[in-house]
Amino acid sequence: MNQPYPTANAAFEDPGAFVLPRSGNSPCSICKGSKLLCGKPRCPLMVKFYSRTRTQRLIDSLDLAGSSPPGVFIGRFGYPKVDIGPLVPPEHGDTAIMDTPENWMGKSIEEITDFRFRLVRGKYRVDVKDFQLGGRIMDYTRELALAVNPLDVEMSFAKRPVGRIVLDDEIQPFGPSGRVTTLEIGNPKYDHKVEKAYNDTDLKAVDAVKGLYKNGVMVSKIQKAFSVGAFGIGKNRKLVPTRWSITAVDDMLGKDLLQKTKVAPTINEFRVYDWTQLDNRWSVLFMPTSWRYELIEAWYPNTVWNPMGKQIDLISSHEFYEGRKDYAEIGGCYYAARLAVNELLTAERRQAGVVIMREAHPGYIMPVGVWNVRENVRMALKQKPERFDTLEKAMAHIGTRMEIPIPRWIRQSGVLTDFIRQRRIDDYT
Numbered sequence: 172m173n174q175p176y177p178t179a180n181a182a183f184e185d186p187g188a189f190v191l192p193r194s195g196n197s198p199c200s201i202c203k204g205s206k207l208l209c210g211k212p213r214c215p216l217m218v219k220f221y222s223r224t225r226t227q228r229l230i231d232s233l234d235l236a237g238s239s240p241p242g243v244f245i246g247r248f249g250y251p252k253v254d255i256g257p258l259v260p261p262e263h264g265d266t267a268i269m270d271t272p273e274n275w276m277g278k279s280i281e282e283i284t285d286f287r288f289r290l291v292r293g294k295y296r297v298d299v300k301d302f303q304l305g306g307r308i309m310d311y312t313r314e315l316a317l318a319v320n321p322l323d324v325e326m327s328f329a330k331r332p333v334g335r336i337v338l339d340d341e342i343q344p345f346g347p348s349g350r351v352t353t354l355e356i357g358n359p360k361y362d363h364k365v366e367k368a369y370n371d372t373d374l375k376a377v378d379a380v381k382g383l384y385k386n387g388v389m390v391s392k393i394q395k396a397f398s399v400g401a402f403g404i405g406k407n408r409k410l411v412p413t414r415w416s417i418t419a420v421d422d423m424l425g426k427d428l429l430q431k432t433k434v435a436p437t438i439n440e441f442r443v444y445d446w447t448q449l450d451n452r453w454s455v456l457f458m459p460t461s462w463r464y465e466l467i468e469a470w471y472p473n474t475v476w477n478p479m480g481k482q483i484d485l486i487s488s489h490e491f492y493e494g495r496k497d498y499a500e501i502g503g504c505y506y507a508a509r510l511a512v513n514e515l516l517t518a519e520r521r522q523a524g525v526v527i528m529r530e531a532h533p534g535y536i537m538p539v540g541v542w543n544v545r546e547n548v549r550m551a552l553k554q555k556p557e558r559f560d561t562l563e564k565a566m567a568h569i570g571t572r573m574e575i576p577i578p579r580w581i582r583q584s585g586v587l588t589d590f591i592r593q594r595r596i597d598d599y600t
Contacts, residue, residue, distance in 0.1 A: 232331065233327055233328050233329075233330070233331060234325070234326070234327050235261055235324075235327075235328070235332070236261075237259045237260045237266075237291075237323075238259075238264055238323055239258060239259045239315055239321060240266045240267050240270035240271065240290075240321055241257070241270070241315040241316070241318045241320070241321060241322050241359070242257065242259075242269065242345075242395075243257050243315050243316045243399060244256065244257075244413050245399065245416070246294070246412060246413075247412035247413075249296075250299065251299045252298050252299070253296070253297065253299060253410065253412060254295065254296055255295055255297055255302075255399075255410065256293030256312055257293050257315050257326070257354070257356075258291070259290065259324045260289040260291065261291065262289070263323065265321055268286065269286045269287065269289070270391070270395075272540065272542030272546060273389050273390070273391060275542070275546065276547075279449075280449055280534075280537065280539070283539050284537065287343055287539075288346040289346060290346050291346055291348065292332075292347070292348035292349075293308075293326050293348070293350075293351040294349065294350050295308045295309070295350070295354075297309055297410070299409045311355070313400070315356060315359070316395045316396055316398065316399040317366065317396055317401060319362050319392075320360045322356050322357045322358075324354070324355070324356050324357070325353075325355045326349075326353070327353040328349035328351060328352060329351075329352050330349060330350065331349065332349030333348075333349070343539065362388060364382075364383055364388055365383060365388060365401070368383060368396075368401070369402070372408075374402070375404060376397065376402040376404075379402035380397060380423050380424065383396075390420060390424070390510075390545070393420050394416050394420045395416075397416045397419065397420055398410065398413050414503075417503060418503040421509070421541070421545065425509040425510040426494075428510070428517045429462065431517050431520075432516045432517060432521075432522050433522060435516070436520075436522065437459050437460060437461065437521065437523060438519075440459060440558050441456070441458055441558070441559040441561065441562055441564070441565040442456070442557065442559075442565075443455065443456055443556060443559070443565050444457075444551045445572055446551035448547050448550070449534065449535050449543070449547075450531070450534025450535045451530065451531050451535055451547065452532070452573060453527065453529055453547055454572055455525065455528075455548060456525065456566075458523060458525070458526070458562065458565075459523065459524075460523065460524040460590065461492050462491075462524065463489070463491045463586050463589075463590075464489060464509055464512065464525045464586070465489035465490075465527065466488060466489075466499075466501055466504060466505050466509075466527045466544075467485060467486075467487040467526065467527065467528050467580065467583055467584060468501060468504070468531065469483050469484070469528070469529065469575055470483065470484045470485075470531050471531060471533055472533070473533040474532065474536075475531070475536070476531075476538075483575065485575075485583045486500065487500075487501065487583050487585070488500045488505045489584070489585040489586050502541075507541045507542070507545035507548075508545065510545060511548035511549045511552065512552065514549070515552045524590065526584060526586050526587055527548060528580055529544075530575065562590070562591070
């Protein structure tokens with residue numbers, strides 16, 4: 172990857188990430204988590220506080236022993252010199268669920284944040300291009316990223332792990348962090364497909380990513396290995412910050428699937444796939460037209476990215492058949508959802524125009540990462556769709572599920588507006 176992917180939200184450049192905005196009229200100091208004056212059904216600060224309290228009691232020393240899921244994190248601050256290291260909970264056993272987002276469907280916000288906040292991040296500074304000189308801590312971090320089994324890990328820190336818990340809409344949350352002085356890990360087991368790609372120093376990174384995906388390796392595992400410089404021509408390998416690796420892999424895989432999607436016959440009907448999870452409502456509209464795609468997100472007041480707003484905020488990004496050349500305004504979620512819809516179109520050997528509509532309601536009290544979009548769109552597309560012979564009927568159905576009026580969705584949508592305009596022109600030809 173030549174150019175790093177930009178952050179989706181400049182407001183979260185601080186790695187401490189999730190802090191409710193405060194001002195003279197902020198209700199937080201009055202509420203203290205008991206009155207829910209912000210309108211949310213649960214106080215995100217208290218959810219975070221209780222999870223952090225449970226973890227902090229177990230890491231009140233300079234040493235930590237536990238079973239890594241396995242998980243690693245590659246930072247981006249200070250690039251090209253960044254902090255890398257393992258994610259380790261202060262407990263032993265089968266912790267795989269803590270870093271496998273593909274298995275988080277059906278989990279509540281509290282469950283996800285609870286086991287993610289138990290992951291303590293070890294930090295060790297290396298240069299992304301000269302990471303091979305990073306010594307044993309770098310080597311062990313890479314081994315963790317390539318492993319398929321939870322590994323016993325022992326870490327020592329220069330100071331007791333502290334810090335605000337990281338919450339971000341691009342990456343999965345994790346807990347406190349500390350600078351690592353020593354690191355020891357157990358014996359890893361490797362997926363032979365990932366190990367083969369790692370050992371092939373003549374294989375381009377994009378070909379390694381596509382090959383592993385086609386061979387059934389989970390997207391989250393590929394992203395993790397990609398971030399530790401496990402793929403690519405030997406002399407060109409470098410570390411990729413976790414945030415950027417997530418979007419890079421989604422983008423590569425989505426573009427690869429699009430090569431088949433764009434030459435397939437179009438569907439012959441309108442479909443709507445519906446899904447609800449974590450107080451997010453999803454409607455995925457498939458239209459009988461050539462490839463075009465859009466993701467529209469509606470953030471209600473008292474939600475993650477509209478915490479003190481008085482009105483619903485809508486944001487969208489789209490592309491037509493030729494694709495887009497610039498980074499999507501909506502961020503990494505755009506590429507995660509695009510991958511999910513192309514998985515279905517590729518499986519059906521069909522082409523369609525796709526508009527994804529998402530309403531994030533106040534029950535979505537804190538961000539949990541891009542995986543949330545990818546996996547929820549995947550789940551939506553596993554449901555039996557509603558089928559229609561006109562766009563008007565399809566949108567009328569969406570109107571029974573979404574609270575936002577249909578005209579506002581259409582005004583926000585570049586794809587729907589273009590489709591309606593073109594259809595009207597065709598009516599006269």
